[in-house]
Amino acid sequence: MDVLGNLASGFAIALTPWNLLYGLLGAILGTAVGVLPGLGPPATIALLLPVTYKISPVSAVIMLAGIYYGAMFGGSTTSILLNIPGEPASVVTCLDGYQMARQGRAGPALGASAIGSFFGGVVSIFALMLIAPSLAAVGLKFGPPEYTSLVILGLMMAVYLSEESVIKGLIMMMIGILLGTVGIDPAFGAERFTFGLPRLTSGIDFVVVGMGLFGIGEVLINLEAPEVREVFKTSLKGILPNLDDWRRSWASMIRGSVLGALIGVLPGGGAVISSFVAYALEKRISKHPERFGKGAIEGVMAPETANNAAATSSFIPLMTLGIPGNLSIALIFVALMIHGIRPGPMLIQEHPDLFWGVIASMFIGNAILLALNLPLIGMWVKLLSVPYRYLVVVIVVICVIGAYSVNYTAFDVGAMMVFGIFGYLIRKARFPAAPLVLAMILGQILERSMQQSLMMAGGDFMIFLRRPISVGLLSVAGLLMLTPVARRLWKKRHRFQ
Amino acid sequence: MKKRGDIVAGFFGSFIGVAVMIGANRLHLGTPSEPQPGFFPFAAGIILVVLCVILLLQALCGRDQRTESFGELWRPAILAAGLFVYAVVLDSLGYIIATIILSVVVLRVLDTKTWLKLVGISLVLSLGTYFLFDRLLDVSLPGGILTGLM
Numbered sequence: 249m250d251v252l253g254n255l256a257s258g259f260a261i262a263l264t265p266w267n268l269l270y271g272l273l274g275a276i277l278g279t280a281v282g283v284l285p286g287l288g289p290p291a292t293i294a295l296l297l298p299v300t301y302k303i304s305p306v307s308a309v310i311m312l313a314g315i316y317y318g319a320m321f322g323g324s325t326t327s328i329l330l331n332i333p334g335e336p337a338s339v340v341t342c343l344d345g346y347q348m349a350r351q352g353r354a355g356p357a358l359g360a361s362a363i364g365s366f367f368g369g370v371v372s373i374f375a376l377m378l379i380a381p382s383l384a385a386v387g388l389k390f391g392p393p394e395y396t397s398l399v400i401l402g403l404m405m406a407v408y409l410s411e412e413s414v415i416k417g418l419i420m421m422m423i424g425i426l427l428g429t430v431g432i433d434p435a436f437g438a439e440r441f442t443f444g445l446p447r448l449t450s451g452i453d454f455v456v457v458g459m460g461l462f463g464i465g466e467v468l469i470n471l472e473a474p475e476v477r478e479v480f481k482t483s484l485k486g487i488l489p490n491l492d493d494w495r496r497s498w499a500s501m502i503r504g505s506v507l508g509a510l511i512g513v514l515p516g517g518g519a520v521i522s523s524f525v526a527y528a529l530e531k532r533i534s535k536h537p538e539r540f541g542k543g544a545i546e547g548v549m550a551p552e553t554a555n556n557a558a559a560t561s562s563f564i565p566l567m568t569l570g571i572p573g574n575l576s577i578a579l580i581f582v583a584l585m586i587h588g589i590r591p592g593p594m595l596i597q598e599h600p601d602l603f604w605g606v607i608a609s610m611f612i613g614n615a616i617l618l619a620l621n622l623p624l625i626g627m628w629v630k631l632l633s634v635p636y637r638y639l640v641v642v643i644v645v646i647c648v649i650g651a652y653s654v655n656y657t658a659f660d661v662g663a664m665m666v667f668g669i670f671g672y673l674i675r676k677a678r679f680p681a682a683p684l685v686l687a688m689i690l691g692q693i694l695e696r697s698m699q700q701s702l703m704m705a706g707g708d709f710m711i712f713l714r715r716p717i718s719v720g721l722l723s724v725a726g727l728l729m730l731t732p733v734a735r736r737l738w739k740k741r742h743r744f745q
Numbered sequence: 746m747k748k749r750g751d752i753v754a755g756f757f758g759s760f761i762g763v764a765v766m767i768g769a770n771r772l773h774l775g776t777p778s779e780p781q782p783g784f785f786p787f788a789a790g791i792i793l794v795v796l797c798v799i800l801l802l803q804a805l806c807g808r809d810q811r812t813e814s815f816g817e818l819w820r821p822a823i824l825a826a827g828l829f830v831y832a833v834v835l836d837s838l839g840y841i842i843a844t845i846i847l848s849v850v851v852l853r854v855l856d857t858k859t860w861l862k863l864v865g866i867s868l869v870l871s872l873g874t875y876f877l878f879d880r881l882l883d884v885s886l887p888g889g890i891l892t893g894l895m
Contacts, residue, residue: 637855662832707778
C-alpha cells in the first residue's frame with residue numbers, strides 16, 4: 249500500500265509544529281479574506297509571497313494552499329448574511345443563501361455551506377492523491393508540442409469561462425501574453441520592450457499586475473458609488489441543517505463534489521466557474537426549479553461544495569503538468585519557482601515530501617476550517633460589522649505592501665496604480681481581467697515550448713497537428729472558440745423559422 | 746453611444762499591436778526553424794491586431810455589447826492621484842509617514858468626519874502594518890526620514 253505509506257510520511261511532515269502553525273495561519277487568513285468582500289485569495293497569496301521566501305517550500309505551499317481553500321469556506325458567510333459575495337466563488341451562494349437568511353434560516357445555510365465545503369474538500373483531496381501520480385506519468389510523455397497545445401487549451405478555457413464576450417477575452421489574453429514578454433528574453437538574453445528602463449529588464453511582475461487589476465481596480469469601482477452594507481440581523485441558533493434539509497441536499501453535496509473536482513482539474517477552471525456550473529446543474533435537474541432563488545438549500549449546498557472541491561483539485565494540473573489553471577494556483581506556481589522547484593511531471597518523484605506533506609496538510613486544514621466555520625462562526629460574523637470604508641483603506645495598504653515587496657521598489661507601487669486604472673477602465677468596457685493575468689504566466693511557458701517544438705520540427709508548424717495528443721488538445725480548444733459562433737448562427741436560424 | 750467603449754478599445758488595441766510588431770521587427774524575427782527574440786511577440790502582435798479589427802467591425806456593425814457608464818469620478822481620481830504621489834514620496838518620506846497620509850486621504854474621501862477617527866485609524870493602520878511586516882515578518886519597508894528613530 250504505497251499510497252498509505254506515502255500519506256503517513258506526509259502526515260509526519262504536516263504535523264510538525266511549524267507546518268501546523270502555517271496551516272492554521274493559512275486557514276484563518278483564508279477564512280478572513282473569504283469573509284471580507286473586496287480582498288480575494290489571489291491578493292492575499294500575493295501579499296504573503298515575500299514572507300514565504302524565508303520559509304521552507306513545503307511550509308510555504310501549506311500556508312498558501314490554506315488561504316485558497318480557506319477562502320472557499322469563508323466566502324459563503326458574507327453571501328448569506330449580506331447578500332454580497334465575500335469572494336468571487338460565492339457569488340451564486342447569494343441567490344438562495346440570502347433568501348434563507350431572510351426566512352430566519354441563516355444558521356442552516358451557514359451550516360450547510362461549511363459541511364458541504366468540508367465534504368467537497370475531502371473528496372477532492374482523495375482525487376488529488378489518487379489521480380495526480382498517474383497523470384504525472386502521462387505528463388512525462390509530453391514533449392514541447394504537447395505542452396504548447398495544452399497551454400493553448402488552458403488559455404482558451406480561461407477566455408471561454410470568463411463570462412464576457414469571447415473576442416474581448418482573447419484581446420485581454422493577447423495583451424497578457426505581450427506583457428509577459430517584457431524584460432530579458434529567456435532564450436537569447438535580448439532585452440524586449442524595456443524602453444531602456446532598467447526597472448523593466450526583469451520584466452513586469454504578474455503580482456503587481458494582479459494586485460492592480462483586481463485589488464485597486466475593484467476599489468476604484470467601489471469608490472465611484474460607495475455602497476451601504478447591512479448585516480442581516482438574525483439569531484444564529486440551530487446552525488445544523490435539519491433532517492428535511494439533509495433529505496433535500498445530500499445528493500447536491502455529492503454532485504457538487506464530483507463536479508467541482510472535475511472542473512478544478514480543467515485548465516482555466518477553478519473555484520469560481522465550478523460554483524456557477526454546480527448551481528446551474530442543481531436548478532436544471534431539480535423537480536422544483538421554482539424553489540431556486542427563494543431559499544432552496546440545494547442552491548447553497550451545491551456551489552459551496554463545488555468551489556472547495558475545485559480549489560483543491562486545481563492543484564492537480566499544477567503538480568502533474570506544471571500548468572497553473574487559475575490565478576491563485578499561478579501564484580503558488582511562482583512561490584515554488586522562487587524556491588527553485590519547477591512544477592511539472594517530475595515534481596511528485598523529486599519532491600515527495602512536498603506533494604504528500606501538502607496533501608496531508610489539506611486534510612488537517614479542512615478539519616480546522618470545519619471547526620472555524622461551524623462552532624466559531626459567530627467570530628466571523630462580527631468581522632462583517634466593520635464599516636466598508638475602513639476595509640477600503642486596509643485593502644489599499646495591503647496592495648501597496650504587496651506590490652512594493654515583490655522587488656522592494658516604489659516603482660512597482662506606481663506600476664500597480666497604472667494597472668489599477670487599466671483594470672478600472674476595462675471593467676467599464678466589460679473586458680475580463682482574469683485571462684490577461686493568467687496569460688502573463690502561461691505565455692512564457694507557451695513561447696518556450698513553441699520555440700522548442702519549431703526547432704525540433706525544423707520550422708514546420710504541422711508538428712502540432714501530427715502528434716495525436718496535441719491534435720486532441722487543439723481540437724478541444726478550437727471547439728471552445730467556435731461554440732459562441734455556432735450558438736449565434738443557431739439563434740439566427742431559429743429566428744427566421 | 747453605447748459602443749463607444751468598444752471602438753476606443755479596438756483602436757487602442759490595434760495601435761498597441763502595430764507598435765509591438767514594429768518593435769519586434771527591430772529585435773529580429775528569424776525564421777520558424779530558428780526563431781529570434783522578435784518572433785513570438787511579432788506573431789502575438791498580428792493576432793492582437795486581427796482581434797481588435799474584429800471587435801471594431803462588430804462595434805461598427807452594431808453588435809450589442811454591454812458597457813457601463815461612469816459614475817462620480819472624483820473619488821477614484823483622488824485615490825489614483827494619491828497613490829501616484831505615494832509611489833513618488835515613499836522612499837524619501839518612509840513607509841510610516843507616507844501611509845498615514847495616504848490613509849487619511851482615503852478615509853476623508855470616504856466621508857469619515859471626525860479628525861480623531863481619521864488620524865487614529867491611520868496611525869494604528871500604518872504603525873501596525875509596519876511592525877507586522879517589517880519587524881515580525883522580515884519584509885523590510887522603507888524607513889525614510891524616520892530611519893534610525895524606529
